Amino acid sequence: MELHELRLFKAVVDQRGFARAAETSFLTQSAVSQAVRRLEDELKARLLTRTRPPAPTPAGARLYELAGDLLAREAAARRDVEEIAKGGTGVLTLGASQALSREVLPGLVREFHARRPRAAVHLETLPSRELVRVVADGRLELGLGPFQKHMPGFERRALGQQRMVLYVARRAPWRRALERQGEAALRDVPLVTSSLDAPGARPGGGRLRERFRTVWVVHSMDVRLELVRAGLAVGYLPESTVALAARPRDLVPVAGVDFGVIRRDVGLFWLAKRPLSEAGRELVAGARLTTPPRSS
Numbered sequence: 001m002e003l004h005e006l007r008l009f010k011a012v013v014d015q016r017g018f019a020r021a022a023e024t025s026f027l028t029q030s031a032v033s034q035a036v037r038r039l040e041d042e043l044k045a046r047l048l049t050r051t052r053p054p055a056p057t058p059a060g061a062r063l064y065e066l067a068g069d070l071l072a073r074e075a076a077a078r079r080d081v082e083e084i085a086k087g088g089t090g091v092l093t094l095g096a097s098q099a100l101s102r103e104v105l106p107g108l109v110r111e112f113h114a115r116r117p118r119a120a121v122h123l124e125t126l127p128s129r130e131l132v133r134v135v136a137d138g139r140l141e142l143g144l145g146p147f148q149k150h151m152p153g154f155e156r157r158a159l160g161q162q163r164m165v166l167y168v169a170r171r172a173p174w175r176r177a178l179e180r181q182g183e184a185a186l187r188d189v190p191l192v193t194s195s196l197d198a199p200g201a202r203p204g205g206g207r208l209r210e211r212f213r214t215v216w217v218v219h220s221m222d223v224r225l226e227l228v229r230a231g232l233a234v235g236y237l238p239e240s241t242v243a244l245a246a247r248p249r250d251l252v253p254v255a256g257v258d259f260g261v262i263r264r265d266v267g268l269f270w271l272a273k274r275p276l277s278e279a280g281r282e283l284v285a286g287a288r289l290t291t292p293p294r295s296s
Contacts, residue, residue, distance in 0.1 A: 001042060003074060006067040008035040009047065013064050016053035039063070069274065072138020091120040092279040095134060097145035098221040099162070099238040100266060101125040105144060112283050119279050127194055127219045135270060141280045146264040157284055159267040163239040166260045167251040172231035175252075182256035183211065192216045192227045192235040208259065236262060 011021035047060035
């Protein structure tokens with residue numbers, strides 16, 4: 001198998017068709033079809049269904065997974081070798097959740113840079129669940145964020161705990177109803193949440209989504225904070241983020257509910273089957289973070 005054949009096969013799956021894969025690869029559709037056919041002939045297995053759009057067969061799904069890993073390794077090797085050739089000492093690729101990118105990431109990078117001043121750094125800020133996906137597919141080597149309940153195949157290093165608190169605006173028109181009626185009043189209130197804030201069951205039993213009138217899914221932390229501050233919804237926000245935000249006293253925790261606080265372990269994570277680069281090992285070894293600051 002050739003890497004360029006794997007790259008084209010992966011492009012067909014990602015782009016949901018040969019024509020789009022050819023366009024994004026700057027090749028003819030015939031060249032892409034021939035590359036996939038060569039893979040099928042070599043492996044003696046059909047890799048794609050003959051449907052529109054083509055879909056991976058069971059054998060193709062497995063090859064797609066392996067191709068992603070191999071191509072990610074190739075990309076990482078190229079980055080490291082190019083950086084070393086320029087006199088550097090490798091490339092660190094790291095993603096962080098929105099809250100931790102503000103509160104934790106700067107300290108981590110500061111210490112890493114002090115130990116490895118010539119190392120290149122590539123950083124991204126992503127929603128927590130998306131962060132897990134991009135580390136899994138090899139786009140980033142390390143993730144810094146809350147640990148998911150199920151993370152098979154990942155190594156983790158816990159660095160602290162994050163408190164997600166259910167907040168309401170101090171001047172929200174239905175805040176008094178919440179104080180008088182408690183959980184019952186939430187059935188008249190929208191919940192603004194990221195994809196991570198309501199993954200299913202939470203403390204208190206049942207699904208959180210069923211306790212509110214409706215759910216607004218908003219990935220941006222800043223937008224969620226402003227929607228809650230404007231009195232349009234309640235929302236789970238990191239306690240440390242609210243403490244550092246402008247006008248933190250505009251928001252108050254929702255009292256009288258047993259699911260008002262969600263505690264999450266946070267830290268670094270990476271794929272167990274993919275050896276860390278020298279830069280990645282250095283960051284993990286030197287990480288000495290504690291729990292992000294809490295509001296008073």
